[in-house]
Amino acid sequence: MTFEYTPPKYAQLIAELERRIDSGEYPPGSPLPSEHQLMAEFGMARPTVVKALGVLRDQGWIVTHQGKGRFVRGRPAMPTAQQVRTGRELLDRNEAQVSGRLLSAGEVEAPNRIATYLGIKPASPVVLRRSLVEHDGEPIEISSAWLPVAVADGTALAESADLKHGVRRYVESAAGASLDHIVEHVTARNPTKEECGLLGVKSSAALLTVYAVACDATGRPWVVVETVLPGDRHELEDAYPIL
Amino acid sequence: MTFEYTPPKYAQLIAELERRIDSGEYPPGSPLPSEHQLMAEFGMARPTVVKALGVLRDQGWIVTHQGKGRFVRGRPAMPTAQQVRTGRELLDRNEAQVSGRLLSAGEVEAPNRIATYLGIKPASPVVLRRSLVEHDGEPIEISSAWLPVAVADGTALAESADLKHGVRRYVESAAGASLDHIVEHVTARNPTKEECGLLGVKSSAALLTVYAVACDATGRPWVVVETVLPGDRHELEDAYPIL
């Protein structure tokens, strides 16, 4: 019994056209072969050709002008499935894979900012799990996760043992739903005394802090992951289309 | 002579299904009517129904499981056409509309960071246009635009007069191509002496700095717009999907 997988025809056409654009055979600005030419060359019906071209348009490879044709834009410079984002990385980070040490794991009163993000009353009890992340023996980052006690209850998140998986896995099983999107808040501030000692920076240093609120598909927040980085050693990168 | 515009059938189906999901008629988690049921109800052929459902899936309204059906997720919480982004706002900002004053406009040597972003040699000549932005008489932000002289030449960008349009307009006409996407770099640092005076902050304050590199479709950088904000008075927000 053999399992042969042949991709759908339209996917083959997509791959071939991407190859030709990448190779320079279809340089940016040049017109693509018309739908009928592609039908003839690849032996496909028109809807199949159109479907493939629609995907290429949605991904930014080409632009179409009704009555004129389709024109090459080039390999989309924007990574279509976005790049590494701070919040996503924090959510899926595995404590066993990054070197560092757990600072605390337990119940605290929610600071105003965290309470706002989680949609709960200030000073409500939340579970805070905080770690110092090191690289080559140097402290580089303090990362924290804040959850309502109702979510953290019964999970390993409030325990002092290393987590086997990222925070996301625990939250999703407690939530019974999958996390859908992240809202990030970035700001700069001076360190607290504790952070000075942990990160080994002066009290006048500028810290970059990122709060990432992870929500389900209905927009309900489930967890806030936070990271604090010395600004002189790190920068965040992000890319997005204009308009 | 009358011009009546009737949207395509598939667009009408999209609108109607979005309405039903929004109204709660199709609550989250519930199955949508099958393709054949929708064909019967709306009098459309199957490809038309499938096209509409494909758009709803791409926009995050529904999920599909082959063999089982399509299921409602709810109104996508992620704004599909993204929200206001710092870099985009800077690029399209009109000097006549924001209150502030021009600090400088002319040729300087490119700092290392700017030269790297623009893909030119450090200390190459670039045109720097820098403004102090105020709100209610208080300084809140220093915004700058950096361009290779070849791009700025012949435009109003190097002149001391107020710009009639945003930077983007001038760059696009000089480039002969439209700007396609932005790569943002965010970091935190202490202010320079000059910035202390302009922004009215202490020398130990934490400043949030955003560098936005605007590129065309081929990834070539054309301009860097920069903003410097006191971290205690501003924060950046961004939302994106998980996976």
Place this chain on the structure above:
DNA sequence: TTGGTGCACTTGACTGGCCAAGTGGGCTTC
């Protein structure tokens, strides 16, 4: 020369139909 007409070519929207593949429940058979 200039202006307008018409046609060829392009993409957009839609129809009606086909077969394949995944899912789940009911039925048959052991």
Place this chain on the structure above:
DNA sequence: GAAGCCCACTTGGCCAGTCAAGTGCACCAA
């Protein structure tokens, strides 16, 4: 009763063709 098969229903993929709408150029007439 349990295992396995079959079938109905779902979505995925594909085809052949129609009509509409936008673009540009060749051609023709004033």
